[in-house]
Amino acid sequence: MPELPEVETLLQGLSPLVLGRRIERVEALRDRTVRKIASFEDFEASVVSTQVVALRRYAKHLIVDLARNHEFIGHLILHMGMSGQLRSSGLTGEESVYVRHSNFRVHLDDGTIVAFIDPRTFGWIAFDSYDGDPMPISLRRLGPDAILSSDPLALIKARATSSSIGIKWQLLDQALIGGIGNMYGDEILFDAAIAPFRTPSTFSEEEFITLITSIRKILTRAIELRGSSLFDRTYRDIAGEIGAAQKFHMAYAREGEPCLRCGDQIVRVVSKGRSSFFCRICQI
C-alpha cells in the first residue's frame, strides 16, 4: 500500500532513469489503468514524443512534467493505489517489465522500459495538460502535502476541529492533508499517543503540535528506511528491493502483540470497513 514514503522512494529511484529522456511509445494493457482521458489515442498523442523535464511527488502521487519542443505541455500523474509497483528494464532487465499485471509501459529513447505493475488495479495514470498552474488540475483538491508543507498545522487545524469525525479518518482524508494512508495513520497516532477515534475538537493546542510533530517524524523516518514492506512484500522499490520501515512499526498489523511502550496488547478495531491498530493504554 504505497503511501507518501513509498512514493518518495519510487521518485528517487525513477528520477535518474527518466529525467531528460524522450517518450517514444506508451502501452496500456488494461483499460482501467489510464483514467480521466477521452480515449487512449488522445492520451498517446499527448505524451508520445515529449521530453521528461522534471519529476516530483505530491501526497501519494508521482508527477512527471513533460515538454514538447522545449515548451512545458503537461504532466503525467501516477497513483500506485493498493498494489502498484514500478519496474525498469534498465535496472532489473527486460523480463522484469514483461510480467503478469504489467498494465502500463513507457518506452524511452535510450531503450529503457518502465512498467507499472498493478494486480488489484486500484492504481491509475492520467495526463493533465498544463494550464498555467504548476499543480496538475487532478491534484488541486488535495490538502497540503504531509511533509512538503512547511506549516500544515495552521492549515488543517481549523478544518479538523470543525468536523465531528475521528482523527484517524481525518488523517486519511487527502483533501485535508495529503500522503497519509491507513498504515502510517496508525503509526503516527501511536507516536502522538492519541486514540484514533478522538475528535480533534477535543484536542489541546499541545496535542495538535504533538500530532504535527509525529506526522513529520514518522514519515521522514520511513523515507530514510525506503518505505514499509509488509508480510506480503507487496511494496518494493523500482529495483525490486524491499524497505525496512516495517521493522519500526509499533501498532499497524500488530494485533494481539505487546505494546512496545507499555506491554498491553495492541488491539484492532474495524470501523467504516477499515482497520485501526492501537494501544488502549498509551493512546488516549
Next chain:
DNA sequence: CAAATATCCTGATAGC
C-alpha cells in the same frame, strides 16, 4: 451538507 456506505479488484490465506 456532512457522514456513512458501496464499489472497484485479485492474491493470499483460512477453513472445510
Next chain:
DNA sequence: TGCTATCAGGATATTT
C-alpha cells in the same frame, strides 16, 4: 489436496 469464502485497502460514487 483442493475447493470456496473472506479479507485487504484508496479514492470515488452513491445513499442516508
